[in-house]
Amino acid sequence: MFSLPEGHRACLLPHLYKVAVVKKAQPQVHDTVLEGNGKLILQIILLCVIFQFLLKILTAEKPMMNFTFYNPTRIHFGEGQIAKISKEIPKDAKVLMIYGGGSIKSNGIYEQVKEALSHHEWSEFSGIEPNPKYNTAMQAIEIIKEKNIDYLLAVGGGSVIDAVKFIAAAALFKGDDPWDMLAKQTKVEQAIDFGVVLTLPATGSESNSGSVMTRDGNKLFFGSPLVYPTFAILDPSVTLSLSDRQISNGVIDAFVHTVEQYLTYPVNAKIQDRFAEGILQTLVEDGPLALDDDTKDNIEVRANLMWSATMALNGLIGLGVPQDWATHMIGHELTALHGIDHARTLSIVYPAVLKMCKTAKREKLIQYGKRVWNLTNQDEQELINQAIAKTEEYFRTMQVPTRLSDVDLTNSDIDPVLSKLKQHRMVMLGEHQDIDLDKSREILTMAL
Ligand code: NZQ
């Protein structure tokens, strides 16, 4: 179409180009040639400007997305706050207190709740298991109907809270099977009001609108603004009875919730980024302290971990930013198939996700390396590798597995995970929706 005058070919940036033209074109050339050259130059300048403009659009940082923020859960944080239940629950409510396998009976929480409910009419339902099951939750619905219950109180970790969210919506479900809320994402139209006494900081379920339930080996999610708890009691002293394993699980779950909303690509969301970095730094600082014999009973450590876990998934840091969640979706299948603790599936999958998505997450990995791990390496590729290595090292410090082989899984266990992902239509994961089944296979292979 056109050719650049000799000596100008290498120059594509308009301002450099202009300088070169002035130097070369002036003295020797005939007027008509100059005229022709002038047109050509103008055309080239125009093309260069257009090229630069397009380049800018293509490489430009995408802006923060619009968002609406709503989180109606009233939080009572601190020691002794369980007593607030008595004022939070309407006086005339018929309450069903729902809990898990009985840890609340050996650590004094049950007695405190009982005391706080002493002026209410209440019954109880126990036996919600970790990774709560549909069949167990459905048993609670029979009691609700039989006793005309109109208020639920979840006392436990993420499993109890998620089960109560499901029960609250399932009890008023109009269709044939409340499982449709998860399997078919049928909209939740009504739910019974409920409050929460959190005993295990991890999932953020105490002030978010999501729930994860399991039925016949399928671990699925549903969400609705109608299942935000009306209130949540966060007393860090109740976490002192947690085993090391549950402390680790909680810290890792909160860490991965944070990075799945932060470590994607930049959209200049400064507040969300800095909140996320603050949560990550707190988990890095205080997580190991909660496992150390000298500091594990320190209530300030427990308080900071508890608040970190809530802040990691109460909606705030995810506002207007791209979100990943590939690790969670792959992790849910590992739990459903092999019963591995939720957080431990994350610590196995996440390092492999980072290694595979190094290029797509490049800018945020650099930011994460510098701001969370204080890395100073001048070589950006090296810095990224260090940031990933630091993450994995931290997971090991927190005593969680980082490889499938750590939980006795091998190459032959990958295909069943992929089949489940396919069955659940989890075939376009990640912030770019580009993690298909082949990439999930690569991730799981890297995690072996
Ligand atoms: O059953 P109890 O007796 O309560 O014992 C539990 C359980 O055995 C025990 N525990 C809880 N508080 C304790 C305690 N033991 C001693 N002292 C205490 N103060 O800990 C064990 C595990 O409890 P669980 O509730 O299962 O753990 P977690 O809070 O980690 O919840 C995990 C579940 O939450 C889901 C997970 O998939 C999993 O099913 N998630 C929910 C999310 C949400 N709703 O937003 C997001 C998460 O990503 C996650 O998927």
Ligand code: ZN
């Ligand atoms: Zn999680």
